[in-house]
Amino acid sequence: MVVGDISTGTEVLVIGAGPGGYVAAIRAGQLGLDVTLVEKDAYGGTCLNYGCIPSKAMITASDLAYDASHAEDMGIYTKLDVNYGEMVEWKDGVVSQLTGGVEKLCKANGVTLMEGRAEFADENSVRVVHEGEGQGSETVEFEQAIISTGSRPIEIPGFEFDGEHVLDSRQALAMEDVPESIVIVGAGYIGMELAGVFAKLGSDVTVVEMLDSVLPAYEDDLARPVKKKADELGIDFHFGQAAKEWEESGDGITVMTEDEDGEVSEFGAEKVLVAVGRQPVTDTLNLEDAGIETDEMGFIETDDRARTEKDHIYAIGDVAGEPMLAHKASKEGQVAAEVIAGEPSALDYQAMPAAVFTDPEIGTVGLTEDEAEEQGFEPVVGRFPFQASGRALTTGHAEGFVRIVADEPSGFVLGAQIVGPEASELVAELGLAIEMGATLEDVAATVHTHPTLSEAVMECAENALGHAIHTLNR
Amino acid sequence: MVVGDISTGTEVLVIGAGPGGYVAAIRAGQLGLDVTLVEKDAYGGTCLNYGCIPSKAMITASDLAYDASHAEDMGIYTKLDVNYGEMVEWKDGVVSQLTGGVEKLCKANGVTLMEGRAEFADENSVRVVHEGEGQGSETVEFEQAIISTGSRPIEIPGFEFDGEHVLDSRQALAMEDVPESIVIVGAGYIGMELAGVFAKLGSDVTVVEMLDSVLPAYEDDLARPVKKKADELGIDFHFGQAAKEWEESGDGITVMTEDEDGEVSEFGAEKVLVAVGRQPVTDTLNLEDAGIETDEMGFIETDDRARTEKDHIYAIGDVAGEPMLAHKASKEGQVAAEVIAGEPSALDYQAMPAAVFTDPEIGTVGLTEDEAEEQGFEPVVGRFPFQASGRALTTGHAEGFVRIVADEPSGFVLGAQIVGPEASELVAELGLAIEMGATLEDVAATVHTHPTLSEAVMECAENALGHAIHTLNR
Amino acid sequence: AEETETPEGRVFAAPSARRLARELGVDIASVEGTGPSGRVSEHDVRAAAESATESEAEEESEAVESEPADSGPATETGTAGGTGATTAAAPAQVE
Ligand SMILES: Cc1cc2nc3c(=O)[nH]c(=O)nc-3n(C[C@H](O)[C@H](O)[C@H](O)COP(=O)(O)OP(=O)(O)OC[C@H]3O[C@@H](n4cnc5c(N)ncnc54)[C@H](O)[C@@H]3O)c2cc1C
């Protein structure tokens, strides 16, 4: 048979095996559908291979090294030696265990795996191009398709990623050595997470940010403890600075930035990491041939069943719009698969949590006080500082607070913002509270184990009701 | 005025300032009642001074030391030196910050603090005896009283606590040096938590237990990972052994135990810690004079408003029966105060969580599968191993699992058992689920942040429903 | 039949109740919630589905409700009321 001539068919075609696509494929398989999952690079997508998982692994490892060597107050004196190469190897081991698991789970659920890059031929078929010379391509016909091609880092003009001097987050997570010094462009969550890793491992870190604060997407009081700790780590911040160009100088580089008055600053370092955001991968799919348009940002518009303008084509995850988060991708993947299988599923969640794995962590879910007000609620706000938490003090990490936003007349919990130890875990209970239509009283009346950080959630609800025990009430 | 002649009156008298008593006093103060809190020793009771807080502080610190020096796989090489005295000082600092806080919060909520030991004179007054020669006593009349005198460690005949060779948990947490070797009698949660601390700090630890497993109060599969890790730490276990006597020998001691066949074993060590359980402190209160009886174990019986057989006298916390847990004490304290203030409160919680801060942690809430069956439910069980959790793998702690027990026909979540990283925190969400009458579907449909350990809770619910993504389903 | 007057038409109901509403073809925004602060329970959804079936039987021709149904998947079956009311309820999306 001539290469490029093969043609197969599938009930459901999933394009891209990130946390959107592989979850959709597995769920579709569970529901008895005939599914084919096409991936051009690596199972698990950005998240498992280059994003969430490697970054969190490096964060844990660098935290451990840092905490152990800063525990003299606990009577712990350490002489510490970090072999960065081995740390990266360990991280790679975690990644391959997980991506191997994804592949196995796909197969166990009856998903047909196909390697290659898919592009639409028409509304009911794609061409799957295999990498490498003479590997050819094949045509796959589908009844329904799920687009889950994810996102890629945005490049700033003049800062093309070269993997040597100018890095994206993926390359930064794969370096063989800790850089002696690094400039990070962008103080969003990816920039701030990696700034912490490198600073804790001994790099001189400089962060330049166009806006005027760290984590501009978050409320000021949530970002403040992160900034404070970053200052303690010696991270050097320059706000209101746009990265303009860079040049080699000696062993390293010089990065030139400009403020709004056009004044230029220069920062020398070994490398520069550009982390200024991500954009959807929708320009390499021949979407036009499927009759699907994208918005001006490149996102595909979808409805509450994850359907595009073509009823039989779904889009999920980063390509389907903000927030670009792995668990949003997975949720949409599940719903898309269930809708295709005829189940009464919909994207009707009330709240989408988000976490930033900085030191301290940030976790948010649902509405802020301002958003609640804008939506016509009469917000009441509870607050509980971790300084008043016995458990937090026993861990030596007692910065930050829990905040709960509720509707005063009804008592319904609407949102929560947490900065502090295990914030990423603590939002889970409040996510459930929001989905369940729980009231402040429900959260306050639930017995929480002592001594745990989760007691702070309960006391925060009590504080909103005016009767916390371990803090003075508003 | 002659000492012993003072007489005062109060609306609500609270006896004992542990997590039961001080919480009751604060809540009563918030509700506008005139409250007096009598404490003979230290604000915060057993929990803050000698129990939950110091043990958890020592656990965190020893975990950090241990984890950092066992992280070669992460490329972290440590030469570590622990100054135990400084570790204890740090722990004491945490304790005094918290107990100072309790005192301040009591005052801020209008609670009158009184130092001394209270005993009933009659049904409406106590004598408060001040410590020390010639300090005298005073009589306090009350309208309502709350008994929260807590518990003390049980002594085994022949093993009187002397603070030098034979220690209770309180003394063990206050030693100036790590013992080179220690025998721990009792593999319950207190014994196992402290066994971990000492083993991680370098002691030779021997645990002797009368029953045939560690943590006999917990299901086998929950205890197993704890035993496994303890074995790895080199802790030496001897089951089916009753401690009989001890004698000094050289610098240390020899502990003699006997198995059920009467065979004697000997264990040499520097010290022996006896942790075989706790008993209520109700024998020093002249309870008869208040007309209150205790059961054969010494506990005071109470109803669902925390009232004793005398309608105006309440009993809360460890004196009011199992489970002897700080958060149970606090909950009962809140309810007692609210009932006294005329609020429609009751002890109507559906589930009382519990945690064991071993390595790995255990967290439980609500019913086990067996209990659910006994109560007439048709249990369905979901399970999710932390080996399948991305977040767990990135922390290097991926042992254990989450289990959820639900009623199959209705879907209602009835209980959960977790062993693994942050198990003590992860039960919080499931506690809320149980209190809210949430179903498996509700927990499964709630979006959980990636990558977090709390995703394991969601996937466990999905597993019970037959459609977890990251594990094969039953 | 609309009761739960919350801002932006937000309905407070557990995920299982929302799903049941879609399954039964009930617009959850129009269900009267009998839970605390008007929270909508599965029971409320079933009651709404039943009364919808009844009133439908009585007055066949009464005009469509102001809230048009979202174009749910045609695959949805097993609806209690069959034809009329709505195929799939528009879930109260918080935009
Ligand atoms: C450093 C970093 C840290 C992050 N941390 C977090 C975090 O902690 N939590 C969180 O929620 N999110 C995090 N994210 C974001 C997260 O990675 C994304 O939101 C998530 O991966 C989106 O999933 P997806 O399935 O939409 O796309 P992706 O994961 O991007 O997967 C898309 C897949 O499609 C494949 N593909 C693309 N085009 C084609 C084609 N034409 N044919 C075949 N295959 C194709 C790609 O190779 C890729 O494997 C992080 C991202 C980065 C970069």
Ligand SMILES: Cc1cc2nc3c(=O)[nH]c(=O)nc-3n(C[C@H](O)[C@H](O)[C@H](O)COP(=O)(O)OP(=O)(O)OC[C@H]3O[C@@H](n4cnc5c(N)ncnc54)[C@H](O)[C@@H]3O)c2cc1C
């Ligand atoms: C090592 C250890 C670890 C523990 N870890 C945990 C844990 O992690 N989580 C958990 O939930 N529980 C834990 N516990 C148990 C917890 O400490 C108790 O359940 C809790 O302290 C009970 O609170 P209480 O208020 O009933 O009594 P207590 O805390 O015992 O307080 C009673 C107070 O009353 C005072 N008192 C007694 N008699 C009189 C009198 N006649 N007059 C005046 N004052 C009097 C005492 O001095 C004491 O301060 C632990 C216990 C120990 C020993």
